[in-house]
Amino acid sequence: MIIKNGNSLVYNTVKEDILYMDLLPGELISEIETSKRFSISRTPVREAFKKLEYEGLLEIVSHSGTYVTLIDLEKISDIRFMREQIELKVIQLLIEKFDDKIDEKFRKILMKQESLFEANLDSSVLAKRFIKSDNEFHEAMFESVGRLGVWDYLKSLEHHYERLRMFLNIYDEGHLYSLHKDHLNIYDNIIKKDYPKIEKIYIEHLQRGIDRGSDFIAKNPQYFKNVE
The missing domain is CATH 1.10.10.10 (Winged helix-like DNA-binding domain superfamily/Winged helix DNA-binding domain)
Known part of the structure; x- marks a missing residue:
């Protein structure tokens, strides 16, 4: 349309x-x-x-x-499954292609994320800006391996997931910073070409989000559909 x-x-x-x-x-x-x-x-x-x-x-x-x-949990489950399968493959390609130009791109994104925590922002503003920067980090992975179209397609399916992320992070600066540390660890291990370590970090990264989401959904079922 x-x-x-x-x-x-x-x-x-x-x-x-x-x-x-x-x-x-x-x-x-x-x-x-x-x-x-x-x-x-x-x-x-x-x-x-x-x-x-x-x-x-x-x-x-x-x-x-x-x-x-309402936020559709079935759609969120589907997009998480897709993201995990596709993004881990993208990281493998990124390790092969990683060079100084790509390195500079990720350094700038990570420095931008760090600066957000030093800016004394309102919690809502911090969450919005960090989630945008988080998306930039993941988008840069796809762009760096020539698969930006795949990222754009995934993002077109992520509206329900994006809303849940905002709900979970709007009042939790500590969790936002843990996401930033995950990004730093992923970046460090891309440089080291340690894919098994990246895979472990990435899966733990997703699982923490799932665990936090389950607690929030149980306390606020009125905002969701397909709650099991």
């Missing part, structure tokens, strides 16, 4: 509001109030909402309203 340039501000802003939990799962979002917010007619708002519905972030219910979708 293609969205016109004139509607992109509404689409991008509301999408970010959803992904970064400024709009909560299950929350009603008004077409009229949104048009007032952006000082535009309802037509571009309606088109932006349809695009977000197509992406699985909004649900438009006839004669009721438009709601932010």
Whole structure:
């Protein structure tokens, strides 16, 4: 689905509001109030909402309203499985291709992450910026081995996973820093070409997220669907 340039501000802003939990799962979002917010007619708002519905972030219910979708745990399980299988293969390729140019790219991303923790940011702002930088780290892996299209495809499927990540990290600076340390360890072992160590770090990295997610979901089931 293609969205016109004139509607992109509404689409991008509301999408970010959803992904970064400024709009909560299950929350009603008004077409009229949104048009007032952006000082535009309802037509571009309606088109932006349809695009977000197509992406699985909004649900438009006839004669009721438009709601932010619940976070789908089944979709999260699927994307985690895909990410683990594909990303570990990408890391193997990265070890083979690693050079000074790639090294510089990762150094800049890791320095940027470190600077976030020194900036005394509000917890919500820190979480948003770190998650963006976290995505940059993983994107750089795919880009460095010529598979950016695969990354873009995976990201198009990750909307539910992104929201869960924001939920889990918005008030937990300690966990964000542990993610940063994981990145440092992965980077160090890419340089050492120690794939078995990277695989161990990566799987533990994913498992911690799963364990924390299970606790949060049990305490906040109203935000989720396909809860077992």
